[in-house]
Every structure is written in C-alpha cells, then in structure tokens.
Amino acid sequence: MGQTKPKIAISACLLGDEVRFNGGHKRSELCTERLAEHVELLGVCPEVAIGMGTPREPIRLVGDIAAPSAVGTVHRELDVSAPLRDYGKHMAAQLPGISGYIFMQKSPSCGLYRVKVYQANGLPAPGGGRGLYAAAFCAEHPDLPVEEEGRLNDPVLRENFLSRVYAYADWQELLQRGLTLHRLTSFHARYKYLLLATNPDQYRALGKLLGSLNKHNLAEIAPCYFSALMVALQRCATRGTHSNVLQHISGYLKQTLTSEEKAEMQQLIEQYRRGYVPLVVPLTLLKHHFLLHPDRYISQQVYLQPHPANLSLRNAL
Structure with a gap:
C-alpha cells in the first residue's frame, strides 16, 4: 500500500451534509469516523448539483427498469433524467483520482442496487434498478470499486x-x-x-x-x-x-x-x-x-x- 490516503467519493448526505430532499442528512458513523481517518472522502450530491433546491420535491424512477426516467413524485412533468445522467458523466471525468465510491442506498439518483422503479400500475418492478447518476458514473469507470453505505455494515x-x-x-x-x-x-x-x-x-x-x-x-x-x-x-x-x-x-x-x-x-x-x-x-x-x-x-x-x-x-x- 502506498503512503498517501486513497480518495473515495461519497454521497454527500452520508457525510452529514443537509442535502436530502427533506433538508436532512443520512450521516454515516462508519464513513465519517472509522473510514475518514484512513481515506480522503469527497462528498457529491448530484440532485443539488443539477439545481434542485433543498428541501425539494422528491423524485422517483419510473418506466423501463433497464432505462428508467427520474420524475417528480408530485409534478410528473418534472423530469431530471438527462441532467442526472449528464452529471454522472461529468463527474466521472472530474474525479479521475478516486479509488472508490460509496453511494447512498435506495436513492433514485445514487442507489446501486434494487432501487424502486415504478410501473404504470403504480407498483415497483421486481428486482429494482440503479440510480441514474450512479449508473452513468459507473458506466464510465467499470473497474472502480463501488458500494452502498448500507451494505458496508456487513x-x-x-x-x-x-x-x-x-x-x-x-x-x-x-x-x-x-x-x-x-x-x-x-x-x-x-x-x-x-x-x-x-x-x-x-x-x-x-x-x-x-x-x-x-x-x-x-x-x-x-x-x-x-x-x-x-x-x-x-x-x-x-x-x-x-x-x-x-x-x-x-x-x-x-x-x-x-x-x-x-x-x-x-x-x-x-x-x-x-x-x-x-x-x-x-x-x-x-x-x-x-x-x-x-x-x-x-x-x-x-x-x-x-x-x-x-x-x-x-x-x-
């Protein structure tokens, strides 16, 4: 192992930043206290970065599980699919020096696994999908170690x-x-x-x-x-x-x-x-x-x- 600390990008809400749709955070003690001593954590919140306010209307994934859209839960005409995907590609180019990424689970922008994708009948599709920002980012860096914070408790x-x-x-x-x-x-x-x-x-x-x-x-x-x-x-x-x-x-x-x-x-x-x-x-x-x-x-x-x-x-x- 080298002498310099590896850089790990992380969903900003996990650092305690109040960037969630409800103005809150999801601070992770594991990341902020145990890991932070050994790695450099770089917080990213794609929803705030693309101009969505805090607090804000929640979004959810709808449609094709392989290529869903991210739309408002109240105002369905609010569609941030393209901005989230574009920002994923943008940050993939901006963060070439990172050695890993810790994402917020269940998030329609950042979730890696089993994110709810709602169908026309109003029910989520079996198995779920991947958040749009995370999917775009990971497609640009397929070798990068990525994980959800919740799974790190294992x-x-x-x-x-x-x-x-x-x-x-x-x-x-x-x-x-x-x-x-x-x-x-x-x-x-x-x-x-x-x-x-x-x-x-x-x-x-x-x-x-x-x-x-x-x-x-x-x-x-x-x-x-x-x-x-x-x-x-x-x-x-x-x-x-x-x-x-x-x-x-x-x-x-x-x-x-x-x-x-x-x-x-x-x-x-x-x-x-x-x-x-x-x-x-x-x-x-x-x-x-x-x-x-x-x-x-x-x-x-x-x-x-x-x-x-x-x-x-x-x-x-």
Missing part, C-alpha cells in the same frame, strides 16, 4: 470493498511511476495470495494472460489484466479459501518452526476454518513467525495487510 462486504479500494489505489500508483514489464509482473506476484483467497481460477487465468506479455503488447494487455483483477477481487473470500491461503503461507515456515509451533499454527487455522475464532487470530500468529523468520517473497504479499491494520477489518471475519 463485515465481509466491508473488508472486500476496502481491499479493492486499496488495490485500485496501488494500481494508480504503479501507473504514476510508469508501467513496465517488471512492475506489472511484480504487481501480480504481490497479489497472488489475495487472489487465491477470492478467486483461485482467475489467479491462474491472469497468470496465463501475463505469460503472453512482452514490451510490444504491454499497453494493450495491462488494462485487460487490471479489469480482470478487479472483477476477480469482487468475489468475497470464505473461511475455506482463507484457510487454504493460510496453509500455503505457513508452508514457508516449515524449515524454521518447531513441531510444537507448527501444531499451534495448524490448530488456529482449523479453529478459524470452523468459525471458532476470527481471521485475525491465525493471521497474527503467522505474522509473528515471519517477523522472527523473514521471507522476502511473503513479506511482499498484499494478502497479509491489504488495508491499514487500524481499520480492524479482519477482526470480524
């Missing part, structure tokens, strides 16, 4: 999202330093065990992709590699895949640990696999052993610390 989704944010920031840093064959292959090597914990098949597929890499196709293959990496990291690791990775990494200590230390390590990994202890327990012991018996390859593995330790994200896994 510890597995929260850890997964922030792992992806820091991976994205890591890639941005690599591009700033300059893309080379060596830097790309080294990047992939550092992400080996994080990928094996989330998507082992994709790790092997990415390895094959890089096997065809040379100085002539670097500019073509690198974006394809990164897009595939970000898709792979979207899959949440399980106790089973984490346990397999812990076993793999502990294998690097087989020449240095005593039989008692090996037994203790195996016992903690098994306790974690069965759900008796959180991931941080076997991981802490593993890190302790590698402090005493350093291994250059393992020390470079992102898996051991994909995000700041003070976030304590793995204490709840």
Whole structure:
C-alpha cells in the first residue's frame, strides 16, 4: 500500500451534509469516523448539483427498469433524467483520482442496487434498478470499486470493498511511476495470495494472460489484466479459501518452526476454518513467525495487510 490516503467519493448526505430532499442528512458513523481517518472522502450530491433546491420535491424512477426516467413524485412533468445522467458523466471525468465510491442506498439518483422503479400500475418492478447518476458514473469507470453505505455494515462486504479500494489505489500508483514489464509482473506476484483467497481460477487465468506479455503488447494487455483483477477481487473470500491461503503461507515456515509451533499454527487455522475464532487470530500468529523468520517473497504479499491494520477489518471475519 502506498503512503498517501486513497480518495473515495461519497454521497454527500452520508457525510452529514443537509442535502436530502427533506433538508436532512443520512450521516454515516462508519464513513465519517472509522473510514475518514484512513481515506480522503469527497462528498457529491448530484440532485443539488443539477439545481434542485433543498428541501425539494422528491423524485422517483419510473418506466423501463433497464432505462428508467427520474420524475417528480408530485409534478410528473418534472423530469431530471438527462441532467442526472449528464452529471454522472461529468463527474466521472472530474474525479479521475478516486479509488472508490460509496453511494447512498435506495436513492433514485445514487442507489446501486434494487432501487424502486415504478410501473404504470403504480407498483415497483421486481428486482429494482440503479440510480441514474450512479449508473452513468459507473458506466464510465467499470473497474472502480463501488458500494452502498448500507451494505458496508456487513463485515465481509466491508473488508472486500476496502481491499479493492486499496488495490485500485496501488494500481494508480504503479501507473504514476510508469508501467513496465517488471512492475506489472511484480504487481501480480504481490497479489497472488489475495487472489487465491477470492478467486483461485482467475489467479491462474491472469497468470496465463501475463505469460503472453512482452514490451510490444504491454499497453494493450495491462488494462485487460487490471479489469480482470478487479472483477476477480469482487468475489468475497470464505473461511475455506482463507484457510487454504493460510496453509500455503505457513508452508514457508516449515524449515524454521518447531513441531510444537507448527501444531499451534495448524490448530488456529482449523479453529478459524470452523468459525471458532476470527481471521485475525491465525493471521497474527503467522505474522509473528515471519517477523522472527523473514521471507522476502511473503513479506511482499498484499494478502497479509491489504488495508491499514487500524481499520480492524479482519477482526470480524
């Protein structure tokens, strides 16, 4: 991980800004207190930005679930579909340095999942859709880690999202330093065990992709590699895949640990696999052993610390 804080765009109401249709906010303690210490949060409210006042008439999505319109709930002639979509494209160009985006759930402008789209019969369509601003923004940045604030209350989704944010920031840093064959292959090597914990098949597929890499196709293959990496990291690791990775990494200590230390390590990994202890327990012991018996390859593995330790994200896994 780099030394600079990753930038994350966020729905302004989640920061406590009074920009909601009713003049209120939806301040998120998780974002404003726990995350703000480690990332730079950039607040955005598309509805205020396109000139809708505060307080204002609420809007809702209507029509085709794949391409809905955003209209007023009282004055149906109020249609802000085009302004919201245009502003999404505008902000996608204005925020190239962000490494993630946290959206307000259920919002007709910012919601990512299951936003109500009302049909002619007055009832919402099954499954729901995506807010118009969020849809336009995400279409411009398909690799960007995005999540809804409400879903971040799930510890597995929260850890997964922030792992992806820091991976994205890591890639941005690599591009700033300059893309080379060596830097790309080294990047992939550092992400080996994080990928094996989330998507082992994709790790092997990415390895094959890089096997065809040379100085002539670097500019073509690198974006394809990164897009595939970000898709792979979207899959949440399980106790089973984490346990397999812990076993793999502990294998690097087989020449240095005593039989008692090996037994203790195996016992903690098994306790974690069965759900008796959180991931941080076997991981802490593993890190302790590698402090005493350093291994250059393992020390470079992102898996051991994909995000700041003070976030304590793995204490709840």
